Amino acid sequence: MVESFEQILARPTIFRERDVLSPHYLPDVLPHREKEIEKIMLGISPVLRGERPRNLLVYGKTGTGKTCSVKFVAEKLAAMQSSAKVAYINCRIYNSRYRILQKVVKDFLPQFDKAGYGLAYFYEKLLDWVESDGKILIYVLDEIDVVKDIDDLAYTLTRSNDELKKGGVSLIGISNKLSFKEKLDPRSRSSLFETEMVFAPYTSYQLKEILKQRAAKGFADGAIDEAAVNLAAAIAAQDNGDARYALKLLLKAGEIADESGAKLATDAHVEQARRSVDEDVSFEAISTLPRHQQIVLCALASLQLEGRSYSRLSGNGNGNGNGNGSSGSNGLLSGEVYEKYVQLSRKFRAEARSVRWYREYLSDLEMLGLIAMEDSGKGQRGHTRFIRLSYSPEKVIGLIESSVFGEKGALDA
Ligand SMILES: Nc1ncnc2c1ncn2[C@@H]1O[C@H](COP(=O)(O)OP(=O)(O)OP(=O)(O)O)[C@@H](O)[C@H]1O
Ligand SMILES: [Mg+2]
Structure with missing residues (x-):
């Protein structure tokens, strides 16, 4: 007999709120990123006086909290009275100057998002909108290294500021490709990135704190062993200090414990999770090989x-x-x-x-x-x-x- 959805839902689980362990969850506190967050806030703060903040590039290896820290600041900014508008764009999806401008139009001026219009059209509409009441438009370009025509984009952004009579545009770029800047035209390099920040990999201790915070919310009381959290943190610290990987290990360990009917997720489950997560990653690598x-x-x-x-x-x-x-x-x-x-x-x-x-x-x-x-x-x-x-x-x-x-x-x- 196939189980019904009701039966599946009624299965015992050690999770309280599984989503908290997903990489898309944005916690309200980000341990060990206080300094970085403060620095971004400081950099962006001129916007609260109606001035254009300097462009910023946030660098760092994968899973070091770049995306979540910038999003955190964007949320704080949105809660303030100001002329700032933040456009968050994932460049993996919007990977050209045209697509980026179109996406911003779609988010803020949906009435003008018509298929078939050229770049110039979107550009004009955006400038009119920014100028109308002196807004500061902040482009957050996540994974900016995958933008195909980044030199053109740099040109467009610089030109916007030259042409605007009121308001301005600025940029926060995020990247984990430390080498991508070298490929840029020197002129775009200096205009795109007026300031820079580097996010260091997390240490084992820091990962432990990050995991503890998520585990306390994500798992039922007493359903995860401290040794499990410590092991996940230690493994991820060895492997580039990547918080995303650490969280994945914890989530997978919980799933494995659930499947085996265990009431407690232990370090043995984390060990198993490591094998399974590594295998997933390798299989992804295999399917994209030449x-x-x-x-x-x-x-x-x-x-x-x-x-x-x-x-x-x-x-x-x-x-x-x-x-x-x-x-x-x-x-x-x-x-x-x-x-x-x-x-x-x-x-x-x-x-x-x-x-x-x-x-x-x-x-x-x-x-x-x-x-x-x-x-x-x-x-x-x-x-x-x-x-x-x-x-x-x-x-x-x-x-x-x-x-x-x-x-x-x-x-x-
Ligand atoms: N300081 C932190 N506190 C709590 N959670 C964190 C912290 N840093 C990272 N995380 C979590 O780790 C995961 C990865 O973080 P994030 O997406 O910000 O990494 P990233 O630096 O942008 O990586 P990538 O370069 O791969 O995009 C997210 O689920 C995020 O919630
Ligand atoms: Mg990211």
Whole structure:
């Protein structure tokens, strides 16, 4: 019998409010970002006197609280009486000058958001609106590094301020790509980023406090062990000090505990969560890999699978035993994987690349942690390497099949 929705809803859970643990939740207190928040507030404060704040760039690695700190300040500003208007834009979605202007028009002047109008139209409408009562329009461009024509955007913003008789526009850019500024035209660099701030990765102690705050709201009383919170914080601190990852571990640990009917989420659940979250991340990496690297992974995966069925048939319990010298638990020989790669390339309708390229692919895949390699040592046909997948071959093949061909089993034929 399939469970009813009522039964599903009535299942016991250790969460009080699961959403609190989601990355989209904005807490009303952001521990260990007081200084950064204050600095942003200070930078933006001229707007309260009707003056244009200087443009600001907020930098820092992923999960260091850039987005939530800027949003926090934007909310505080919105609660004040002022001429400021804040347009928050996620540049992953609005990734060009045109789309950004159109989005601002859509948010503030929906009557003018008509399809088919050009950039000049939106630009004029926005300037009229800003000028009408001397507003200060603050563009918050999150993930600004993905904007395709950022030099054009810089030009447009500078020009707006030149043309406005009243009011002004300014910019808060947010980015986790520390190198993107170097790609900019020097002129846009100096106009876009008059001031800069860097968000440092969180330490284990800081992550602990952040997690504690969320766990207290998100989990039922006494449903999460302190050791679980500490472990999640320690793991995330080692891995770039990323609060998003730390929260993900906690949420996943709770889900795993729920599934197993446990009443308490423990460090063992966090340990399990780590494996599962890392696997999710790797699988995302696999589905976005360049084609030839995907083919190499497929070659490796299918040889591992063939080896497994061979050893089952021959009653030879251990190893890939596919008859040409691979030694089981050590992995497959680099040469045989290359042969399989050449063979599979046809199925992918790709032209196989040379061995030199193949070696590059292997080292990229190793860097991503998707495969492990080991030197064969002496005596094994000169210098060769054993290669092993880091994840289950069935999963890897299934994933590549569905990302490349849109269905599983596409490579079976
Ligand atoms: N100081 C903090 N207090 C509470 N929660 C925090 C804090 N810093 C980050 N978080 C939480 O961690 C998650 C990631 O934060 P945020 O989205 O601000 O990171 P980011 O620096 O913008 O990362 P990215 O560069 O990947 O966009 C969010 O769920 C946020 O609520
Ligand atoms: Mg962000």
